[in-house]
Amino acid sequence: MSELLLPPEHRYAKIIKEKLNEDGSELSVLNLGPTHPATHGIFQNILLMDGERILEAEPTIGYIHRAFEKIAENRPFYQITPLTDRMNYCSSPINNMGWWMTLEKLLNIEVPKRAQYLRVIVMELARITDHLICNSILGVDTGAYTGFLYVFQFREKIYEIYEEICGARLTTNMGRIGGFERDWSPAAFEKLDTFLKDFPAAWKEFENLFERNRIFLDRTVNVGAISAEQAMAYGFTGPNLRAAGVDYDVRVAHPYSSYEDFDFIVPVGKSGDTYDRFCVRNAEIWESLSIIRQALDKMPAGNEYHAQVPDYYLPPKEDVYNSMESLIYHFKIVMGEVPVPVAEIYHPVEGGNGEIGFYLVTDGSRTPYRLHFRRPCFIYYQAYPEMIKGALLSDAIVILSSLNVIAGELDA
Amino acid sequence: MALENTQIQDKLTETFSSSVFNFQEERDIFSVETSADKITALILFLKNDADLRFHFLTDLCGVHYPDNEIDRQFAIVYHLHNWYENKRIRIKVYLNGEKPEIKSISNIFLSSNWMERETYDFYGVNFIGHPQLKRILNMDEMVSFPMRKEFPMEDSGRTDKDDRFFGRTTTNC
Numbered sequence: 133m134s135e136l137l138l139p140p141e142h143r144y145a146k147i148i149k150e151k152l153n154e155d156g157s158e159l160s161v162l163n164l165g166p167t168h169p170a171t172h173g174i175f176q177n178i179l180l181m182d183g184e185r186i187l188e189a190e191p192t193i194g195y196i197h198r199a200f201e202k203i204a205e206n207r208p209f210y211q212i213t214p215l216t217d218r219m220n221y222c223s224s225p226i227n228n229m230g231w232w233m234t235l236e237k238l239l240n241i242e243v244p245k246r247a248q249y250l251r252v253i254v255m256e257l258a259r260i261t262d263h264l265i266c267n268s269i270l271g272v273d274t275g276a277y278t279g280f281l282y283v284f285q286f287r288e289k290i291y292e293i294y295e296e297i298c299g300a301r302l303t304t305n306m307g308r309i310g311g312f313e314r315d316w317s318p319a320a321f322e323k324l325d326t327f328l329k330d331f332p333a334a335w336k337e338f339e340n341l342f343e344r345n346r347i348f349l350d351r352t353v354n355v356g357a358i359s360a361e362q363a364m365a366y367g368f369t370g371p372n373l374r375a376a377g378v379d380y381d382v383r384v385a386h387p388y389s390s391y392e393d394f395d396f397i398v399p400v401g402k403s404g405d406t407y408d409r410f411c412v413r414n415a416e417i418w419e420s421l422s423i424i425r426q427a428l429d430k431m432p433a434g435n436e437y438h439a440q441v442p443d444y445y446l447p448p449k450e451d452v453y454n455s456m457e458s459l460i461y462h463f464k465i466v467m468g469e470v471p472v473p474v475a476e477i478y479h480p481v482e483g484g485n486g487e488i489g490f491y492l493v494t495d496g497s498r499t500p501y502r503l504h505f506r507r508p509c510f511i512y513y514q515a516y517p518e519m520i521k522g523a524l525l526s527d528a529i530v531i532l533s534s535l536n537v538i539a540g541e542l543d544a
Numbered sequence: 545m546a547l548e549n550t551q552i553q554d555k556l557t558e559t560f561s562s563s564v565f566n567f568q569e570e571r572d573i574f575s576v577e578t579s580a581d582k583i584t585a586l587i588l589f590l591k592n593d594a595d596l597r598f599h600f601l602t603d604l605c606g607v608h609y610p611d612n613e614i615d616r617q618f619a620i621v622y623h624l625h626n627w628y629e630n631k632r633i634r635i636k637v638y639l640n641g642e643k644p645e646i647k648s649i650s651n652i653f654l655s656s657n658w659m660e661r662e663t664y665d666f667y668g669v670n671f672i673g674h675p676q677l678k679r680i681l682n683m684d685e686m687v688s689f690p691m692r693k694e695f696p697m698e699d700s701g702r703t704d705k706d707d708r709f710f711g712r713t714t715t716n717c
Contacts, residue, residue: 194681199697201666202690206697237571364600367655378627385630476570478603478623478634489603491621504605506623514658543681 144180144188159187162525166195170529172269173539177516177528184524189517193510197543204503208468209235210309212503217303219507220541222265223258223484225294228306230481233388234490235309238477239444244436247311248390249427253324254297254306255389255481256420256427261287262484263371263413263420264335266536270410271342273533274351283338289327296320310445311438324428332421339414349407356519356531357405366518367511370486372535375412376404382482394426406534443470468498485509485536509541547595547629549574555596559589566636573623575634580646583620583637587649590624590633598624598633601649604659606667610641610693617641618669622649645670648677666691 139145148159165176174195180188200215207215216227229251236243243251264287268280291301296319298306307313342348358368363376373380381398383391399415401408438445442461451458464470474496480489489506512535519535520528549569556564556576564586566577578586590598602623609617616638625632639646648671650657660671661680668689671677679686688695 194679194683197681199690202695202697365654367601367653380627385627476575476634478573478632480602487602489623491603491605491623493607502605502607504603504621506603510658510662511655514655 142178144178144190147180147188157182164525164528166192170273171532173537173542175532175537175539175542179525179528181525184526186520186523186525186528189520189528191513191517193513194543196539200544201503201505204500206499208498209472209500210465212500213307214303214305216505217305218540219505219544220262220484220488220509220538221302222536222538223262224302224304225254225258225306226262226481226483227488228304229255229389230479230483230488230490232307232309233481234477234479234492235444236439237479238472238475238492238494239309239441241310241439241441241444243311243389243439244432245390246432246434246436247438249431250312250316250437251307251389252391252394252427253424254294256423257290257293257324259420259484260331260417261290262536263417266484266533267342267410267413268338270352270406270530270533271348273530274348276341276345276348279338279341283334286327286331286334289323289331293320293323293327296323308438308445310441311436313438313446315435315437324424328421328425332418335414335417342410343414351527351530352407352410352534353405354403355406355527356523356534357403358515358519359404362515362518363404363512366515368486368515369508369512370483371412371416372404372409372512373486374399375401375408377402382480382487386480388479388481393430394423396423406530409534470498472496472498480506483508485538485541486512505544507541507544509537510544513537513542547626547631552596552633555593556586556589560586570634573632573634575636577636577638580637580639583622583635584647584649584652586635587622587624587652590635591652596626597628598626598631600625600627601653601655601659602632604649604656604663606663606669606691608667608691608693612638612641614641615639618644618667620646620663620669639669643670644668645672647672648674650674665689668692 144161151159160181162179162181164179165171166174176192178190179186204212204215213228213231216231217224219227264283268283271279294301294304296317298304358376360376360378363373377400379398379400384398396419399412401412446465447458447461452462472494475494477492478489480487486508491504492500493502495501519531553567560582563582564576564578568575590596602625604622607619607621618639618641620637622635623632637646648660650660658680660674663669664671664677665679665682666689
């Protein structure tokens with residue numbers, strides 16, 4: 133055993149020594165990560181291996197920790213969205229909207245129905261991108277590259293819709309307190325229509341490629357299974373929990389942004405294995421598409437895209453130059469001189485990976501006194517060593533991608 | 545909603561008398577305060593009681609209040625959730641500023657393991673009985689606890705930034 137791989141005082145060194153004396157075979161240590169292409173992010177796991185079986189795993193996290201909670205304590209409220217973008221960067225609009233809704237709860241702002249529906253649309257698009265990446269990457273990890281390349285162009289289409297809405301693609305920084313920064317352009321709706329027309333057929337093809345594929349079934353069924361009780365004990369939420377058979381969904385439990393207006397089912401799995409996680413995410417994509425269609429159908433007429441809250445919503449730039457009132461509001465907002473109530477708020481939203489929570493403590497100043505992000509990845513990644521115990525090395529990779537652990541969300 | 549705040553309050557007062565106090569509905573979450581030595585008993589009770597059934601630990605985090613009196617300078621905030629009745633509760637425990645310590649709940653909720661490690665990492669709160677209380681997001685060699693308010697966000701010696709013109713001073717940022 134090389135000391136370069138493992139310091140002699142590491143507990144694995146002792147186990148290896150004892151085990152060697154016992155039966156003559158040698159256990160080995162493998163560093164999975166921190167930067168291995170198969171882990172899709174910066175995670176390190178020190179694995180104790182018996183041949184190709186994993187006996188124990190020791191995860192190390194924090195490689196891209198950026199101290200968002202500390203930064204948030206030093207930034208005005210509207211400058212915190214860019215931080216939320218960078219948590220789950222596969223579905224940043226959900227994080228953005230979650231943050232605005234937290235503030236709206238704090239300030240008691242009622243968002244107009246149309247803006248709420250627009251938010252629902254963009255959040256469901258984000259959920260589609262999140263699940264699309266997770267499932268197609270799971271395909272890549274089991275050896276099917278084509279499906280990934282094929283559906284990935286539709287993520288591109290969604291990013292083009294984001295571009296029409298807010299100008300950015302990955303880290304969107306979308307929305308403002310009370311709604312959006314601008315109304316959606318006709319091009320955004322056109323692109324959305326094209327997407328809704330083309331994507332279902334492509335996704336159906338993708339599903340057909342995997343759902344009854346012998347190789348895929350062999351690699352995923354009964355791999356990394358977790359029972360409902362254990363999943364709850366480990367704090368699982370979102371699709372990973374639902375795959376184990378618990379139908380907890382924040383959109384149903386605490387409807388926000390008018391989710392109660394839409395009909396959708398919460399898909400659940402049974403065994404909590406990798407295949408069930410895959411299927412739950414697939415089913416959620418169909419539900420998301422249906423929610424988007426319903427939102428477009430029920431969309432109230434007009435062009436209202438933000439609440440009338442001049443204290444918190446930046447006025448249009450022309451008005452700032454031409455009217456005294458707007459200039460004053462603009463100045464006060466930018467300088468952070470708008471009072472906020474002293475309160476403690478917890479606001480959950482259903483993110484791509486589960487319940488994203490914002491725990492906000494304010495003291496009346498221009499910045500949060502304390503802001504804590506409940507990051508679903510951080511909480512359920514604790515179960516990973518338990519889930520890969522006794523599995524093959526190749527299964528560990530598949531389990532990791534089916535859990536959809538996003539490094540940015542894990543480390544904040 | 546079937547499970548009412550008053551019902552929770554009555555049950556808790558009945559079992560813990562005056563060591564659970566400060567009941568209030570803050571915005572949409574019912575919150576209570578307790579003393580550090582009662583935390584494991586309280587959380588176990590909330591989890592296992594046949595009516596309350598707060599079986600899911602949503603969140604655990606710390607808050608630093610350096611301006612409070614010495615016995616209330618740190619707070620640990622627990623958010624529990626009862627999925628059967630869809631009811632949330634917030635538990636707040638204040639700790640001593642010199643020597644913040646509290647019993648770990650990692651044997652009640654497995655998920656609290658890393659959340660407690662995170663709180664230790666950033667606030668230096670000692671969770672007694674935690675199986676592996678070491679840093680999690682910061683590097684092991686670090687000696688300070690960066691989320692404490694006295695820890696500056698940026699190197700104070702920087703000369704390339706002048707924030708005075710942007711409404712920020714050392715006291716309000």
